[in-house]
Amino acid sequence: MLLILRAIFVVIYSVLVCVFGCIYCLFSPRNPRHVATFGRLFGRLSTVFGLKVELRKPEGAENYGNAIYIANHQNNYDMITAANMVQPTTVTIGKKSLLWIPFFGQLYWLTGNLLIDRENRTKAVGTIGEMVKQFEKKRISFWMFPEGTRSRGRGLLPFKTGAFHAAMTAGVPIIPIVVSTTHDKIKLNRWKNGLVIIEMLPPVDVKQFENQSVRKLATHCRELMTAKLEQLDAEVAEREANNKV
Secondary structure (H helix, E strand, O other): OHHHHHHHHHHHHHHHHHHHHHHHHHHOOOOHHHHHHHHHHHHHHHHHOEEEEEOOOOOOHOOOOEEEEOOOHHHHHHHOHHHHHHOOEEEEEEEHHHOOOHHHHHHHHOOOOOEEOOOOHHHHHHHHHHHHHHHHOOOOOOEEOOOOOOOOOOOOOOOOOOOHHHHHOOOOOEEEEEEEEOOOOOOOOOOOOOEEEEEOOOEEEEHHOOOOHHHHHHHHHHHHHHHHHHHHHHHHHHHHHHHOO
């Protein structure tokens, strides 16, 4: 019964957010500030799914300039967990096929996110060039999932190098964001589904890797995120075992 009630509420809420969001964005289409606004609206659904989401950011994170944020990509529940951490003037990069999702796809484009054709390598590389141009023209950051696909319980997958190429070319820092494991955590017929911790790590200065390969930078960031993911999962397990959530 709880599953049915949740499903009905989530569908109605999501459609309303998308429809009214599209109308709202028509007054200033493709404004990157919209992404954080609507990301947080979807993030509010975490309580509907019985999750307690805890956000952690370094001091002064609100004052970061242009950057590339990278996060682990687990499953569709990232929409209600990781979305809470999207910073103002940050846009995401998603698959071109997202545009065809009714209501959501149109809002995704109108809020200023970038769509890429992953099957067309030439166009995908061109997107990196577009990112660099955007960095040069205005205050904007990009959120990317360097794994390239959902991990679905397989741990942190190998990183693709697109985000790191863009950061090195533009000379902007990489800011890792780690979401504690949500695979098999959420049971739709269970009222409480525990704790999820999302932590933003300090910026990684890409200038330290100028004389090294982009792969070295990607490996370094993956190692940082792997260690943090293990730490967060251990903390979540301990707190849930002691009912401290």
